[in-house]
Amino acid sequence: MSERIDIAVIGAGPAGLNAGLYAARARLAVAVFERGSPGGQVLTTSEVENYLGFESISGPELAQTFETHARNSGADIRHFVDVEKILPATDPLVGHEIVTGEGSVFAGAVIIVTGASPNKLGVPGEEQFAGRGVSYCATCDGNFFRGKNVAVIGGGDTAVEDALYLSHIVGNVTVVHRRDELRAQKVLQERLFERSNVEFAWNSKLGEVKGDDISVTGIALTDPDGNSSTSIDVHGVFVAVGLKPNTQVVPDGVKMEDGWVITDQRMHTNIPGLFAAGDIRQNALKQISVSVGESAVAATEAGRYLDEIGWDTVGIKVDAEEAVS
Amino acid sequence: MSERIDIAVIGAGPAGLNAGLYAARARLAVAVFERGSPGGQVLTTSEVENYLGFESISGPELAQTFETHARNSGADIRHFVDVEKILPATDPLVGHEIVTGEGSVFAGAVIIVTGASPNKLGVPGEEQFAGRGVSYCATCDGNFFRGKNVAVIGGGDTAVEDALYLSHIVGNVTVVHRRDELRAQKVLQERLFERSNVEFAWNSKLGEVKGDDISVTGIALTDPDGNSSTSIDVHGVFVAVGLKPNTQVVPDGVKMEDGWVITDQRMHTNIPGLFAAGDIRQNALKQISVSVGESAVAATEAGRYLDEIGWDTVGIKVDAEEAVS
Numbered sequence: 150m151s152e153r154i155d156i157a158v159i160g161a162g163p164a165g166l167n168a169g170l171y172a173a174r175a176r177l178a179v180a181v182f183e184r185g186s187p188g189g190q191v192l193t194t195s196e197v198e199n200y201l202g203f204e205s206i207s208g209p210e211l212a213q214t215f216e217t218h219a220r221n222s223g224a225d226i227r228h229f230v231d232v233e234k235i236l237p238a239t240d241p242l243v244g245h246e247i248v249t250g251e252g253s254v255f256a257g258a259v260i261i262v263t264g265a266s267p268n269k270l271g272v273p274g275e276e277q278f279a280g281r282g283v284s285y286c287a288t289c290d291g292n293f294f295r296g297k298n299v300a301v302i303g304g305g306d307t308a309v310e311d312a313l314y315l316s317h318i319v320g321n322v323t324v325v326h327r328r329d330e331l332r333a334q335k336v337l338q339e340r341l342f343e344r345s346n347v348e349f350a351w352n353s354k355l356g357e358v359k360g361d362d363i364s365v366t367g368i369a370l371t372d373p374d375g376n377s378s379t380s381i382d383v384h385g386v387f388v389a390v391g392l393k394p395n396t397q398v399v400p401d402g403v404k405m406e407d408g409w410v411i412t413d414q415r416m417h418t419n420i421p422g423l424f425a426a427g428d429i430r431q432n433a434l435k436q437i438s439v440s441v442g443e444s445a446v447a448a449t450e451a452g453r454y455l456d457e458i459g460w461d462t463v464g465i466k467v468d469a470e471e472a473v474s
Numbered sequence: 475m476s477e478r479i480d481i482a483v484i485g486a487g488p489a490g491l492n493a494g495l496y497a498a499r500a501r502l503a504v505a506v507f508e509r510g511s512p513g514g515q516v517l518t519t520s521e522v523e524n525y526l527g528f529e530s531i532s533g534p535e536l537a538q539t540f541e542t543h544a545r546n547s548g549a550d551i552r553h554f555v556d557v558e559k560i561l562p563a564t565d566p567l568v569g570h571e572i573v574t575g576e577g578s579v580f581a582g583a584v585i586i587v588t589g590a591s592p593n594k595l596g597v598p599g600e601e602q603f604a605g606r607g608v609s610y611c612a613t614c615d616g617n618f619f620r621g622k623n624v625a626v627i628g629g630g631d632t633a634v635e636d637a638l639y640l641s642h643i644v645g646n647v648t649v650v651h652r653r654d655e656l657r658a659q660k661v662l663q664e665r666l667f668e669r670s671n672v673e674f675a676w677n678s679k680l681g682e683v684k685g686d687d688i689s690v691t692g693i694a695l696t697d698p699d700g701n702s703s704t705s706i707d708v709h710g711v712f713v714a715v716g717l718k719p720n721t722q723v724v725p726d727g728v729k730m731e732d733g734w735v736i737t738d739q740r741m742h743t744n745i746p747g748l749f750a751a752g753d754i755r756q757n758a759l760k761q762i763s764v765s766v767g768e769s770a771v772a773a774t775e776a777g778r779y780l781d782e783i784g785w786d787t788v789g790i791k792v793d794a795e796e797a798v799s
Contacts, residue, residue, distance in 0.1 A: 163526065166526065167526045167763065170524065170526060171524070171613075174523075174524060174613075174616070174617045175613075175616070175639060175642055175643065176617075176620070176642045176643045177642065198499075198547075199495065199496070199499060199770075200527070201488065201491065201492045201495060201540055201543055201544075201766050202525070202527060202528065202536065202539050202540055202543060203527065203543075204542070204543050204546060211527065214527050215526055215527055217529070218526055218527060218528070218529050219526075221529060222523075222617075288496075288499075288500075288774060291499070291500070292499045292501075292547075295501075310778060310781075313778075313781045314500060314777065314781075317500055317501045317502065317787060317789060318500065318501045336782055337781065337782065339784075340781045340782065340784055343784065414739055414757065415757070415759075432739065432740070434770060434771045434774055436767075436770050436774075438492065438763075438766045438767045438770045439767040439768075439770050439771060440767070441526050441763045441766070441767055442761075442763045442764040442765070442766055442767020442768060443764075443767060445524075445759060445761050445763045445764050446759045446764060449613060449759055449761075452639065453635060453638075456635075456638045456639075456662070456665045457661055457662070457665065459664075459665060459668065462642060464642060
């Protein structure tokens with residue numbers, strides 16, 4: 150017989166671990182499935198300063214702290230397990246089928262928190278200096294570059310918003326764009342053109358990120374055909390050429406826009422019993438605190454959903470010694 | 475001349491402190507106004523176990539940790555300052571006027587995070603045992619009562635949801651309601667009636683919370699006229715008779731429902747430049763993590779708004795020594 154649990158959480162980034170925490174605190178049988186190690190993008194972040202309560206902590210340490218908290222609360226965190234697909238319930242009381250490499254699990258509610266991945270440029274030095282000057286998140290890392298010079302790569306809304314954001318913090322911003330005009334909303338473009346500390350490298354692509362043993366020292370640009378053109382001294386490189394939602398396991402029939410999952414303010418997708426939170430949501434601000442907050446909502450709503458459909462709860466057993474009051 | 479800042483945050487609970495953190499990290503001049511001490515409802519919480527990353531911390535200690543983080547990031551936290559009213563901008567580039575007991579401040583954007591307060595019953599023992607057995611939040615505190623007997627006071631949606639939530643965690647739940655039927659949605663009522671560990675005290679009001687030196691030991695009930703009827707042994711009393719949004723400073727013209735502020739998913743109210751986050755929002759899940767996540771969104775959106783209208787940024791000066799790279 151297949152395993153039966155109350156709530157399946159797909160992905161163990163901050164959203165997944167907090168969904169696990171909330172479901173476990175409601176004493177629901179919850180499993181958090183993760184194909185790699187728990188932590189999500191936090192794992193590859195060198196330093197986190199903007200999760201309220203932790204002034205400065207390394208990404209791996211914060212991921213570990215989150216995982217320990219969720220695990221100690223009773224969440225069953227299953228790492229290195231590949232979820233192959235999710236088959237939405239035909240009978241809600243039988244549950245949704247989570248098909249993994251190790252067999253199927255049936256869950257009354259499913260919370261999809263598989264996140265998103267930034268597009269990379271694949272140029273020399275980019276990977277080497279990731280977290281040491283190369284960043285994919287201006288809101289996360291801008292403050293590390295106060296008063297210094299940085300480059301933003303891209304010409305869409307995110308690139309222009311990042312450049313505006315950074316222009317209040319850093320010394321100079323150079324926007325590197327492969328065309329001769331930006332794609333972003335006109336009003337944002339106008340504001341950016343007004344900033345005295347923003348320059349533009351038009352018709353330019355990032356050729357290489359250069360640095361020393363410690364961090365980034367500059368970038369080499371090329372023309373659109375890849376011929377080397379010029380170099381700029383910068384301490385930071387913000388790559389803003391888009392994000393990809395990790396939607397491989399999102400079942401057919403879930404409403405999406407441009408590849409991102411649509412939910413209402415309470416994290417319900419259009420399929421009953423299926424919830425989503427964090428970076429995979431359309432329009433989500435990609436921040437640890439946002440993922441954590443949204444997943445608290447998703448887990449609470451998932452618990453309510455189970456009560457509403459009259460799901461026969463598996464639950465987490467109360468420890469005998471704790472039950473004695 | 476009046477003081478001019480970039481962003482005014484009204485309220486210094488978790489939402490307000492995190493809005494301060496995010497705005498300050500964007501190097502915007504941000505002031506967080508608080509009529510009491512920073513921390514909001516967290517200050518009166520004895521123990522917090524459900525803010526991801528802190529397995530167990532006292533409310534006052536967590537509030538202090540939050541405040542220190544926000545303050546060190548550059549947020550100007552002004553406690554014991556009464557905001558009397560907010561006058562929305564007629565000219566966006568002049569800003570919204572924050573009228574305080576100490577004069578007016580003009581801010582390009584305003585984030586309202588004044589929260590909500592639980593209704594109290596005002597019976598003997600209620601205040602004395604608050605945080606030591608009397609709780610106003612089942613999601614927050616239910617897990618402290620694993621396997622023990624508790625009472626839920628109320629008969630609306632929240633009371634029934636709380637009772638359902640608790641029924642998965644505690645020994646027995648007694649729902650105390652002053653009428654002979656519940657007001658909650660029928661489907662929730664049905665689910666509650668099905669739970670084997672839930673009992674009902676109909677036509678009953680809470681008369682008194684009893685306890686010893688440490689915690690709650692029981693409650694005394696009365697009939698609707700206040701005549702004493704019976705006593706029950708419980709370790710926990712969950713008061714679920716409604717919450718009041720703290721909307722004293724919300725300006726006329728802001729769209730509300732049942733007294734709660736309506737925003738879109740990005741925390742914009744209907745008035746440009748005016749944002750709201752956390753407990754004051756309609757339908758918000760009242761949890762620290764949710765307030766923190768929503769305020770990150772509100773502060774980021776407020777920054778974007780200032781860029782869009784072409785606000786002449788006041789900013790936070792970069793420290794000279796930090797500016798030297």
